Amino acid sequence: MRRQFDDNGPHPDVNEVVTQVSDAFRRNAPKLGPLILLLVLGAIAWSGIFIIEPGEQGVIRTFGRESGKAAPGPHFVIPFVQQLDKVNIEKIRRIEVGFRGEERKPHEALMLTGDENIVEAQMIVQYRVTDPSKYLFRLSNVEGTLRATAEVALRSMVGRTNIDALITSGREQVQEETRKWLQMLMDEYQSGLTVSEVKLQTVDAPDEVKEAFHDVVRAREEKEKLINQAQGYKNDKIPRARGESEKIAREAEAYKRSRIVRAEGDAARFEAMLAEYSKAEQVTRARMYLETMERMLGKIDRKVVVDGALTKGTLPILPLAPQVAGAVAQAGGK
Numbered sequence: 001m002r003r004q005f006d007d008n009g010p011h012p013d014v015n016e017v018v019t020q021v022s023d024a025f026r027r028n029a030p031k032l033g034p035l036i037l038l039l040v041l042g043a044i045a046w047s048g049i050f051i052i053e054p055g056e057q058g059v060i061r062t063f064g065r066e067s068g069k070a071a072p073g074p075h076f077v078i079p080f081v082q083q084l085d086k087v088n089i090e091k092i093r094r095i096e097v098g099f100r101g102e103e104r105k106p107h108e109a110l111m112l113t114g115d116e117n118i119v120e121a122q123m124i125v126q127y128r129v130t131d132p133s134k135y136l137f138r139l140s141n142v143e144g145t146l147r148a149t150a151e152v153a154l155r156s157m158v159g160r161t162n163i164d165a166l167i168t169s170g171r172e173q174v175q176e177e178t179r180k181w182l183q184m185l186m187d188e189y190q191s192g193l194t195v196s197e198v199k200l201q202t203v204d205a206p207d208e209v210k211e212a213f214h215d216v217v218r219a220r221e222e223k224e225k226l227i228n229q230a231q232g233y234k235n236d237k238i239p240r241a242r243g244e245s246e247k248i249a250r251e252a253e254a255y256k257r258s259r260i261v262r263a264e265g266d267a268a269r270f271e272a273m274l275a276e277y278s279k280a281e282q283v284t285r286a287r288m289y290l291e292t293m294e295r296m297l298g299k300i301d302r303k304v305v306v307d308g309a310l311t312k313g314t315l316p317i318l319p320l321a322p323q324v325a326g327a328v329a330q331a332g333g334k
Helices: 014-047 132-137 142-158 163-167 171-188 207-279 281-297 321-333
Strands: 003-006 009-012 049-052 056-062 065-070 073-076 082-088 093-097 110-112 118-129 193-204
Touching: 049 056, 049 082, 056 132, 065 132, 082 132, 093 142, 110 142, 118 142, 118 163, 142 171, 142 193, 163 171, 163 193, 163 207, 171 193, 207 281
Parallel strands: none
Antiparallel strands: 003 009, 049 073, 056 065, 056 082, 093 118, 110 118, 118 193
C-alpha cells in the first residue's frame, strides 16, 4: 500500500483504500445481496405495524379509498399501498363561539333577540366523534363547520327568545334547543359528530347599555326575592294558624267530653243517692247533712262551737278577735 507524506507524517492513499473496498464489495456481493434484501424487507414490514390505543378507532385506506376499520390493538398495513388514520372516539372535544380564551369575538357574539334587542352571547360546544369515516372524509374543515353551524343554531334560538328570558330564566331551554338544532344540522352534513352539551357562558347586553340592563335584572331579582319571602311567610303562617285552630278545636272537644262525662257521673251519683234515700230517708238525710258540714267546716281555720241551749236570752258574740289583734299591733307600732 502506498503511503503519502505531509507535515503530520505518513498516511494511506485515499484512492487506493476506496479501490480496495470496492473490490471487496464486488467479490462478496453474491453473499451480501440476500442479507441486504432481507433487511430492506424487514424495515418496510416494520413500518407497516401500527398500534390502536384504547378509545381509538382506525380507518384503513387502500390507494386512498377506505377499505376497512381497525379496533384497538396491533394492526398491519401494506406500506406505500395502505394508510391507517387513527381517531379518538371517546375524547370530549370543545369549541368556543363568540370568544377565544380571554379574547372576545363580537362578529360571532352580537345577536338580535326576539324582541329586537341586541345581546352578546358566548357559548361552549362539547362534542365527540362517533363515526370516524364521516369525520375524516365528509367535511374538509370539521371544526370550522361546527363553529359556523353552532353560531347559526344559536342565532336562530336567540332570535325566537325575548331578552328577559334569555338573560334570566330561559337560558336552560335555549341551551337545549340550540343543542338539538345543532345536532340536526351536523347530521345533515354527515359530520360523524355527536354534540353532547351546549353551554352559554355569557349572555349580556352591549357595553353601551350593559349597566341599564343590569339594573333591570337586579330589580327583577329583588322582586323575585320579595315574592319568595312573602310566599315563605304565607307558607309559615297558614299552617301554623291551621295547627292552632286544630289545637283549639281539639281542646274544646276534650272539654266538651269532660263536661259531659262529669255531668253523666253527677247524674249517676244523684240517681244512686236518690235510690238510697228512698230506702232510708232519715238516715240518708242525716248522712248528707254531716258530709256537707264536714266539707264546709273543713275550710274554716278557727271554729267556736256553742251549745244551742246556752244562747237563749243572750246577745250574739261577734268574732272580733282578728280586728282587735290588728288594732293592738298597729297601736304598738306607733
